[in-house]
Amino acid sequence: MRLEMTRLEGKRVLVTGGESGIGREAVRLFVEEGALVHVIGVNRGELKSLEEEFHAESVTTSPADVSNESEMSEAVKAGGDILSGFDFIFANAGIGCEVEPIVDRDSTSFRKVLDVHVMGAFHAIKHGAPLLADGGSIVITSSTAGLAGYENTAPYVAAKHAQIGLMRTASKELAPRGIRVNTLNPGPTQTALQDGIAVQSTGLADAKAAAEEIAKSIPLGRYNTPREVAEGALFLGSDASRSITGTTLVVDGGFLG
Template sequence: MNALGNKTCIITGGAGSLGLAAAKLFLAEGARVMLVDLNPDTLADAKAELGGGGNVDTCSADVSSETDVQRYVEATCTRFGNIDVLFSNAGNFGTVAPIEDYPTGIFDAVYAVHVRGAFLAAKHAVPHMNDGGSIVITSSVAGTRGDPGVYAYITAKHAQTGLMRCLAKELAPRRIRVNTIHPGPIDNAFQLSVEEGLAKEIGRDGTEFFNEIIPLGRHGSPDEIARSVLYLASDQSSFTTGAMLMVDGGMSA
């Protein structure tokens, strides 16, 4: 298959389970991929898992740092040429706490990665994007709901949708599509850490709690979410922009 043949793609949060699953699919579809993540060691492991090769490179960066964002965009263009796909996927969770106890520093840190990170990625990548490209931002089912105590993560995920809608309108004349993807709980280490924290708050197993409120009765896999990212990244979604793609097992229905 060749859905992304000779396309240059940036994936932030590229060493995590979803970023890595997307990278595998993108490469299989003919793309050139720049993986961006905070930790150079996990990036090296991710590159090794992908088999190395000339179509994948890495750049360690703090996505909330404008200097770092400029650096990974420049590194991508130098290595592979102008950008066709920006998958803004980096994320962190924060904590769960009553509003009066919620740490302001944690709120700021989560907002910086999800919202400032996605904003800076677009700000610096768009001038180097080919017309007809695609921007995909990883939001969450949390970006469609509110839950007690999840102040930073849920607020940030809602804000990403607003950013997406502004970008979709502005970039439509260049045929650059901009969409958010909204996974439900995924079977990965990130979600497990969320569920372990939640268990302390609700006094029961967090994984079981989520499975009970997901109509399909289970967590999604990184590969399942990545297939939906590929749809938004490729020309298969050529008439889709400004959209929220729910990949949540029916949780938001």
């Protein structure tokens, strides 16, 4: 028996990219806070494991590639039908990129990163906003890379900057319905995606050693945990942030300085 109301009590949440990393930890946290969650992702095995973890009572899933509009349209509709709409959309799906200079980069792989991050968030908003209750919240996972430039990661940096532009436009368009739109901008976080970036950017083969090297540039001296980033998403998705829209929430241990 709960002694007090939790922060997402009775809320209906759509999460993209909820199979692993920040997304999966966010799903766990949202359920702990009283939400019903529908997860969209590409990894069917991990989606099934999520349903098994929560016995399909608090978490339901739909397989879809966020960059594919027809798949996203169907998946978002399926979640909306199950939950009778949404109160909070967490557009979190993302991928990394190879660390290499612009002049050596393949345009197809560049476009793929933009498609997943930018078109994925666009599809979540386009098809999710009509099912979102007035007064609801949309949170897009951007990055400190959306607020700064890092060499040899052009597609990721460009995509993360573009997400912020999308957020600012959507926040204006949806404000008449009381819907808030913000980005969550984490710095280095303990995820498999970050491990790959760290190994490539430092040239160190061992992921732990690479992480320790990057952590030296973080004032707090360590990576975020996925839970800490998920707490940021929870804040932006809950009524605690009901006056916050059109802005970025940085969770980076001081990394940007």
